[in-house]
Amino acid sequence: MTWVVDLQNVSVRRGEKNIVDDVSWQVADGERWVVLGRNGAGKTTLLQIAAARMHPTSGTAEVLGSRLGRVDVFELRPRIGLASAALAERIPAGELVSDVVLTAAYAVTGRWREAYEDLDQGRAADLLAAFGVDHLAGRRFGTLSEGERKRVQIARSLMTDPELLLLDEPAAGLDLGGREELVGALAELAAYPRSPVLVLVTHHVEEIPPGFTHVMLMKEGRIHMAGPVDDVLTDENLSAAFDLPLEVTRTGDRWSARAAQKDVPRGGHSG
């Protein structure tokens, strides 16, 4: 079987510390993953490896059947969609929104002299429409709200029709309506059989879109637990991953979590 992502004993060392520590993780075609964990757990670093943007210090990383270190990453990267805050920062504020999406066809930021086909123009317009931001096509990226930028970024990350789509905290900074719309759009994407394999990093179980199949809990650079959503998202597992007593609730196809309620003494009150 060819895995979409196949990490074997991957570590990333920075200074004295392994910020990703001996991670083995395999993602199969059709799966939709959520990665959860405390600040600094190593989620973004792991995503950077899956995005062929970073090499592990040790271990082996294969993405879409190509081994990092042995493949031309400039050929591999267009097959991987990535939306992250770091990437958004590199988009010039003066860039037209339509070009932000279009330039992804060549995995560059900043339109320069690439010759774009009409087909690409049409696809960029369709993607902006799919995420409800086609009316912003003529605006400068720097003038958009946080929520509008997130949607444009996701449209951009789909431009190359990637086989793997990595989303690093796409709902960060969105208001409640914006978050719910995004969760809805990602649920639609998850349900579509021809969609890429999806990996979503988030801080909140409330942001897990319906249709996501697997969860990885990261803790201190390691995988605390990984597997099907229902197996992993339990009070016990989440509490251990976040070092905090937590209660997880599933309502329909959505999740929520909060600090576990202390036992309230029953019976009469005095005074």
Ligand SMILES: Nc1ncnc2c1ncn2[C@@H]1O[C@H](COP(=O)(O)OP(=O)(O)OP(=O)(O)O)[C@@H](O)[C@H]1O
């Ligand atoms: N170049 C670096 N040098 C030293 N430490 C680093 C470097 N890059 C990242 N780190 C550290 O590695 C750890 C993991 O970082 P990473 O961004 O992967 O975590 P994260 O789980 O995505 O965190 P967050 O939820 O806060 O975004 C953090 O403690 C971070 O400070």
